[in-house]
Each structure stands twice: as structure tokens, then as C-alpha cells.
Amino acid sequence: MPNSDFSSVAGRLAAVRAAMRAHGIDACMVPSADPHLSEYLPQRWQGREWLSGFTGSVGTFIITSDFAGVWTDARYWTQAEAELAGSTVQLMKIPSGASVQYVDWLAGHMQRGQTVAVDGAVLGLAVARLLEQALAAGNVTLRTDLDLLNEVWQDRPGLPTAEVYELLPPYATRSRTDKLAELRAAMAAHGASRHVISTLDDIAWLFNLRGADVNYNPVFLAHALIDPVGATLFVADGKLPPALQATLRKQGVLLAPYGEFASTLAALAPDGAVLLDPRRVTYGTRRALPAGVAVVEAVNPTTLAKSRKNDAEAAHVRATMEQDGAALCEFFCWLEQTLANPQRAPLTELAINTHITAARARRPNFVSPSFGTIAGFKSNGAIMHYRATEANHAVIEGDGLLLIDSGGQYLGGTTDITRVVPVGAITAEHRRDFTLVLKGMIALSATTFPKGTRSPMLDAIARAPIWQAGIDFGHGTGHGVGFFLNVHEGPQSISPSAMPEPHTAMEAGMITSIEPGIYRPGRWGIRIENLVLNQPAASTEFGEFLRFETLTLCPIDTRCLDHALLREDERAWLNDYHATVRQRLAPHLSGDALDWLHTRTEAV
Secondary structure, eight states, rough: OOOOOSHHHHHHHHHHHHHHHHTOSSEEESSSTTTOOOOOOGGGHHHHHHOOEEEEEEEEEESSSSSSEEOOGGHHHHHHHHHTSSOOOEEOOOOOOOOHHHHHHHHHHOTTTTTEOOTTTSSSHHHHHHHHHHHHHTTTEEEOOHHHHHHTTTTOOOOOOOOOOHHHHHTTOOOHHHHHHHHHHHHHTTTTTEEEEEHHHHHHHHEEOOSSSTBBOOOOEEEEEEESSOOOOOETTSSSSSHHHHHHTTTEEEEEOOHHHHHHHHHSSSSEEEEEEEESSBBHHHHHHHHTEEEEEOOOOHHHHHSSSOOHHHHHHHHHHHHHHHHHHHHHHHHHHHHHHHTTOBBBBHHHHHHHHHHTTTTTTTTSSSOOOOOGGGGGGGSOOOOOOOOSBBBOSSSSSEEEEOOOOEETTEEEEEEEEEESSSOOHHHHHHHHHHHHHHHHHOOOTTTTTTTGGGHHHHHHHHHHHTTOOOSSSSEEEOOOSSSSSEEEETTSSSSOOOOGGGOTTTTEEEEEEEEEEEEEOOOOOEEEEEEEEETTEEEEEEEEEEEEOOOGGGGGGGGGGGGGHHHHHHHHHHHHHHHHGGOOEEEEEHHHHHTTTTTO
């Protein structure tokens, strides 16, 4: 292959095109995925970012001989426009992260007899089926046996090597033996004697293990194969200490090399059905199963089981929210004091992440941030997944709104919160937008709904006050949250882009975010986010009903309110919330931070 300048996007694209020509490939697709279909990717599988220069967490890259483009949704459009500016990579706007418009694009642009390549090891099975069908209709060949990145990415990172550790009581509230027994009962109900799991949070939850292979999520690279009497974890050698290996062995859990997963599947005897989730395994995994093995497709039983936190887990999360809320009070107290000091050095968006992480790190059982802090001042707040960098960040000075979206991983739970604070003088427009967002959050937070309501159906409740003003926002209202696991988990999703399928039903014990927003590109962004827990509300002749218990404990900045827009019931909700925040957090604070808490929780 000719020498290429790998320091530039143009050089990398040239190298890929050369490899495509060598293999007779007309188009190459690179999804934002790894063999586990993770949201946050180990560096080895960040090929879409390496090729395109776009750093957002969601996107699909396609390259042909004369085209290169990234498909991503509204959360990332502003970011992508900035990062792709000056390159030959085009931004292809799609309505949501669930969209597969790139499949339609390939079907429409490929000619009969041409070939599209994508690495089957990282291609989701559900998407692969759509792609196969669309391309076959045009007599276009799909190749999934090539990983062109391996040929052109000369310094491609290897597999992560962080050690796996055991989550122990009291935070492990159920034994792995009990979880495996429950899973096997679910397998039997599906008529399956074996079950394949590749999603990392499902595996970490099932085996009460945690790791650090993926930024922000305490998971580790592994696949699992469960049978009626045992289980095999496919994980890289040396990642589990000997004592933990011995413990697992005694409980019927064997270890096998990570690289032997596909060959083990290929060697399965056709004497029992295999359960797998087509949305949570790759095309390569499905293709590895022998043709004679019966396959049962259904949602991973662990996906629903881990979403329903038990009473002990809920108690740990409540205690964690008190520690996280106290850390945030200390941070916001420092922030206000710093902004009020005329002699201070310039304060940047980068400093927000440094100080908010330091405040959390002083709290017991803190492990890491749960995602990269979003601190966006003025127009940067309108970039929904904005990330300040050394090369591109704002100084926080003058007048405007500062949006801060952050979270922590603790042994006792995962947190995710967004607050907006005023800097200097703010306008009536700022106050109007802020209050509309708050009204949307209150509307959904106060809702009672039938048990089993499909979560996407709840989205419009939060949007209604915002819609009434002729405004909308380009992301879902809420996502599931794990217990010291992924900050984004299913099966519930309060989003208009999610299909209201049976597995999205709301059940008691689920933790979900509520986070409506308003974003005015080039001006400001506002989002207010709390986490809530589904709780039983009532039992009537019409069935069982659920309500939301608000878990997040941190003042909502009332300096941004337009009081005239609040109804009395909304004002009462806000005052009740702040009274709870004050009562729960005060015992964990002292000095200036305690004074700040009292000031910011005064009734309105």
C-alpha cells in the first residue's frame, strides 16, 4: 500500500480508498460500535472517529471513491459541523440516533454488481438484516469478512488490560448464583438451553463483576455463554486475579480466552436451542452459530432484570444521591464565589470538569465520572453533547447561561444531573426558556401512569409545555440508568424515536432520567435533568399505577425563573422539592456550602 499521511483525515481516507481498491470494494461502512455494541467504545474500535475527525459518540461513517460522510442526529449537528469543517467529510443529518437512513443511502447510491464492506464483528444483527435486504434488492453484494481498519490503522490500539474485580455486598444485593438461576428459568421459558450474551453491562450485572475497559462505565470486555448447569466467560487472559477465578470456578463459571468466543459458538452441537437478542449481538456472532443449531430470538432476560432495582439497591442509590448532591453543593458554592471575585483568574469550561470531579472524588465510594462532563457557556450550551477541549473552549465571563451536565459512578449507584446557572445578567428570553423547560420536567415528574405503560408514550408529557410555546428539542426526554453500571441502559426509553414495543414497558424499580431542554443555536442551551425511580402509586379497578420518586438532590436555580409562567401547583412542586433537598443534604454539609444550600432552596 502506498505511504499515507496518517496524521490527517485526508491521509487516512486515501489509505482506506487504496485498501478498498485492492479488495474490489466500492463502499465501506464504519459504525460507531465494537463487538459488544457498546455506546462508549474502547480505543481499538474508535475507527469512525479516527477516519472522520468527528468525536461524537453516535455516528455512522461511509466512504466511497468520491464521497465520505457521517450520519448523526440532532444532538451532534453543531458539533459535527465544527469538527468536519474544512475536510471532505460531509455531515449527513438524520432525525434521531435510531435512524438507519444510511442504509437507504447505500441502497440508492450503489450500482448493480458493486460491493459494500462492513466488519461483521461490529455490525449489529438488526441493522445487518436491514442492510442485507436493502442491498440485495439492487443486486449489491455485502461483505462482512473484512476489517479494513486493520490494514490502514498502523498504530491501532490493542485490547484494554484493566483488571476485573468483584462487586461485593452490601452493594451486590443478590448473589450471582441467584441471578444465574433466575436467568436459566427465563431461558427454559423460551425453550432454550443455551444463551449468548455480548452486552457488557448485562455481563457485569449477571456475574457481579466490574472493570474499567470502557471510559465512564465500570464494565470489561467479555462475552458469556450460559447453559443449564454452567457458564463460560470469554475474557482476555490475566484480567481476573487468581482468587476471583477460583471463586467463579466453584460457582460453575469457567473462563475462556476472549478470542475463542466465535470458534466456541461454531463448535456448538445441535442438541438445544440458543437464546440471543438480535438487538444486542453482532452479525458476526449470529453467523458463527452452526446452521443446525436452533435459535430463539428475544430480549436478553438480564436487560429487564437489571433495570428493575430492588429495595436494597434503591436504598443505596438514595444514599449515593445524598453524597452526590452534597458534592454538587460544594461545587456550585465554589463556582458562585469564583464568579463573584473580580480579582480571579479567567475561569474556563475546562475548569468546570476539574472542580466538579474533584468535589465528587472527596465523597465516599466515588469511582469515576459516569460520562464526560458537558459544560457549555452561552452558545456552547446549545450543542447538546458539547465537549470542551484544550483547543476549543470558552472563558466564562460576561453575561449568559452556563449549562452543566455531569454524573458520577459510585459503588452505590450511578448519577446523572443537569443544571443551568446564570452568569452576570440574563434576559427575559433566558428566563422564559428556562421556565418552560422546568414546566416540562415538573409535568412528567408529577405524572401517575398505568404500570406497563410503554415508556416512549410518556415523552409528550414533558414536551407539552414546550410545544405550547412553539418550541421543541432534538433528543429524548429520558433514558434508563444502571446501578453502578452504564449511565444509559434499557429497556425503557422516554423518547419519540423509540418504538413503543412491549419490552419498553415501565415497571416498578426502574431508574430513568427526565431531561427536557430548549436549544437556540449560536445563543444558549437549557436542560434540567433529574433521575427518578418508578414506584407503585395506587391499585384501582383500572389496574396498577406507578409514580416517579425523584432521586436527584440538588437545587434548581430559581434566579433563572420567570415566576409569572409558573402555576401554583408547579410552584408547590418546586418548593416541596427544594424542601426535600435541604432536609436530605444539610447533614452532609457545613460552612459556606451549607449556607449556599439554604439560600438556593428558599421557597418561591
